[in-house]
Amino acid sequence: MSITDEPAILATVAPLMTKQDAAQLVLAQKARLGLTWAAIADALEQSVAWVTAALLGQHPMPEDVAMRAAELLELSEEAAVAFAQQPSRGALDTAVPTDPTMYRFYEVLQVYGPTIKALIHEEFGDGIMSAINFKLDIARRADPGGDRVVVTLDGKFLPYQWG
Structure with missing residues (x-):
């Protein structure tokens, strides 16, 4: 089954990776594929700020968008499942950011x-x-x-x- 065959698969597959793990894969694939956040957002037909936040783990993606994002970034269904999960928002490593x-x-x-x-x-x-x-x-x-x-x-x- 290809990633585009069954969008409803997200409802039945248990998440095997965290949103944070998926975000790290996104960053690696974005660099490997030479994509910009704007190009990803354009391909997904969503705003660049929302797509960036969602792929960095701060928003849940609708299943169809999650599947398209995983396909675009050449990631697995497991990543798409993670994209669709509810996040723990605002989780910084420290109370005062150091970046x-x-x-x-x-x-x-x-x-x-x-x-x-x-x-x-x-x-x-x-x-x-x-x-x-x-x-x-x-x-x-x-x-x-x-x-x-x-x-x-x-x-x-x-x-x-x-x-």
Whole structure:
């Protein structure tokens, strides 16, 4: 049976690898095949941020997308099963990230977190930005002083409801 013959196989095959194991295979195959995250996302007809997060183990993929991703990356049905499993989200190796790129986001929230919170509350009222109903975009903007990284965090506002 080929990987594309039976998408429903995901419902019957017990996961034999973890999402973390599958993510390591994705990184290896992405490099071996010379693929970019954007090329993978285009092939799967999904957003690049969502596909990257899903293949790195932070989202479950619908079965059909998981099967197509495994096929594209020349991985087994076991990897597709792992892609479709529910994740343990936000699992970092340490409470404070040590990777410089991730640490900078931690630093941004330490410095600007109270400001972001104050401005959200002033504009929207008492509530939070959803990380469930959420979109992420990363873009490059040319600048004479060096290219800029533009990160857009686009979450639905959820008002607190008391009582």
